[in-house]
Amino acid sequence: MILDDVSLIFFVGGIYLIAGTIKGLLGLGLPTTALTLMTFILSPIQALSINLIPMFVANIWQLSRAENIRKVVTSYAYFAISLSFSIFAFSFLTVRLSTAMLQLAVASSVILFSLYNLSQRPIPLSPDRDKLWQILFGFAAGVMGALTSMWAVPLVIYLLSKNLTPRAFVEAAGFLLLVGCLPLSVGYLVTGLITTDILYPALAGIIAALLGFQIGEHLRQKIDGALFRRILLWFFFVMGIRMLLVALSSV
Numbered sequence: 437m438i439l440d441d442v443s444l445i446f447f448v449g450g451i452y453l454i455a456g457t458i459k460g461l462l463g464l465g466l467p468t469t470a471l472t473l474m475t476f477i478l479s480p481i482q483a484l485s486i487n488l489i490p491m492f493v494a495n496i497w498q499l500s501r502a503e504n505i506r507k508v509v510t511s512y513a514y515f516a517i518s519l520s521f522s523i524f525a526f527s528f529l530t531v532r533l534s535t536a537m538l539q540l541a542v543a544s545s546v547i548l549f550s551l552y553n554l555s556q557r558p559i560p561l562s563p564d565r566d567k568l569w570q571i572l573f574g575f576a577a578g579v580m581g582a583l584t585s586m587w588a589v590p591l592v593i594y595l596l597s598k599n600l601t602p603r604a605f606v607e608a609a610g611f612l613l614l615v616g617c618l619p620l621s622v623g624y625l626v627t628g629l630i631t632t633d634i635l636y637p638a639l640a641g642i643i644a645a646l647l648g649f650q651i652g653e654h655l656r657q658k659i660d661g662a663l664f665r666r667i668l669l670w671f672f673f674v675m676g677i678r679m680l681l682v683a684l685s686s687v
Contacts, residue, residue, distance in 0.1 A: 441636070444637050445636055445637050445640045446640070447477065447637075448474070448486060448637040448638075448640050448641050448644075449640035449641065449643070449644040450644070451469075451470055451473045451474055451641075451644075452466075452470060452490050452640070452641040452642075452644035452645040452648065453644040453645070453647060453648045453651075454469060454473070454648065455467075455469035455470040455473075455490075455645060455648065456490075456494060456644060456645035456646060456647060456648020456649045456651070456652065457648035457649070457651045457652040457655065458648075458652060459494060459498070459645070459648070459649055459652060460648060460649035460650060460651060460652020460653045460654075460655070460656070461652035461653070461655055461656050462652075463498070463602075463605065463606035463609055463610070464588050464592070464609050464613070465588075466490070466491055466494055466645060467487055467491050467585050467586045467588075468545075468546055468549055468586055468588065468672060469672075470483070470487050470490070470491075470641070471483050471484070471487055471542055471546075471584070471585065471586065472542075472546055472672060472675045472676070472679070473675075474486065474487070475539065475542065475679060480538035480539055480542060481530075481538065481629065482634070484530065484538075484584075484585050484624075484629065485624060485629045485630050485631070485634050486634045486637050486638050486641060487585050487641075488585065488617065488620060488621060488624060488630065488638075489634075489638040489639075489641065489642060490638060490641035490642045490644075490645045491585065491613070491617060492614070492617040492621065493642045493645070493646070494642075494645045494646065494649060495610055495613045495614035495617060496614060497646060497649060498606065498609075498610030498613070498614075498649075499607070499610040499611050499614050501607075501610075502607040502610065502611070503603075503607070505611075508607050508608060508611045509611060511608070512570065512608055512611060512612060514567050514570035514571050514574065515570035515571070515573065515574040515577075515591075515594070515612060516574065516611070516612060516615040517571075517574070518570065518571045518572075518573075518574030518575045518578065519574040519575070519577050519578045519581070519587065519612065519615055519616050520578070520615060520616070520618065520619045521575075521578065521619075522574070522575045522576075522577075522578025522579055522582070523577075523578035523579075523581045523582045523587070523616050523619045523620050523623070524578075524582075524619030524620070524622060524623050525578075525582070526578065526579050526582035526583065527582040527619065527620055527622075527623025527624060527627070528623055528626070528627055529582065529583065530582060530583055530623075530624070530627065530629065533583070536683050537683075538583070538584075539679055539680075539682060539683035540680065540683040540684070541583045541584045542584045542586070542679060543676045543677075543678075543679035543680035543683055544676075544680070545580055545584045545586045545589065545676075546586070546672050546673075546675060546676030546679065547673060547676035547677065547680065548589045549586065549588055549589050549592075549669075549672060549676075550669045550670070550672040550673035550676060551673065552589055552592065552593060553592065553669050554666065554669050554670070554673070559593055559596075559597050560597065561594070561597040561598075569594060569597075570594070573590045573591070573593065573594040574590075576590040577589075577590035577591050577612075577616070578616065581616045581620060582620065582623065585620065587613075587616050588609075588613070591609065591612050591613070592609075595608055595609060
């Protein structure tokens with residue numbers, strides 16, 4: 437299905453209203469939601485290029501709410517450096533992958549994200565080797581982020597191991613998600629994935645995502661977030677399986 441320019445803007449805006457609401461409610465999940473839904477109609481390359489700018493702005497907004505931004509930055513500096521290096525280096529591979537391979541990468545990321553968050557079983561990591569864990573998980577997150585724009589799985593595994601408060605978790609996630617956007621933007625610009633064609637849909641995505649974020653924050657205080665989260669993760673899992681089957685059928 438091919439959308440005209442106006443239909444594409446409204447389509448992207450509607451998706452990011454949903455994705456922003458989920459991010460406002462849970463603190464993450466914007467690219468997972470947006471890419472899962474956009475690839476129903478758009479190609480993975482087009483979806484990845486549109487996703488970058490709304491994701492960048494949404495994470496700036498999330499980090500701006502941190503109580504002590506400097507403390508967050510210094511606490512996760514090794515993770516941020518490792519993430520930046522690997523996500524920039526591997527972002528050049530994205531444009532060389534076929535549609536089927538990108539669908540496989542996105543589907544695998546969505547399935548892993550869903551299953552790990554449904555299990556909610558933090559992996560015990562020694563605090564004495566925190567710098568090493570930051571480097572290793574940052575590198576893994578960068579590779580995944582470069583290929584799919586979703587580096588939440590290694591990030592969440594690492595942060596859950598630290599037994600953070602919900603606020604500290606959201607602040608750290610906002611910082612590390614934002615850090616990954618910077619080198620990914622450069623890599624996508626150099627390889628030609630970001631063009632002027634996606635600016636208006638991306639702008640619609642920004643506005644809708646920020647509006648959705650406010651809605652999500654409000655809903656967080658009104659509904660049973662735990663039940664919503666489990667329903668949402670099962671939805672992601674089913675959609676990831678669907679994408680995986682579609683990708684495998686076209687390999």
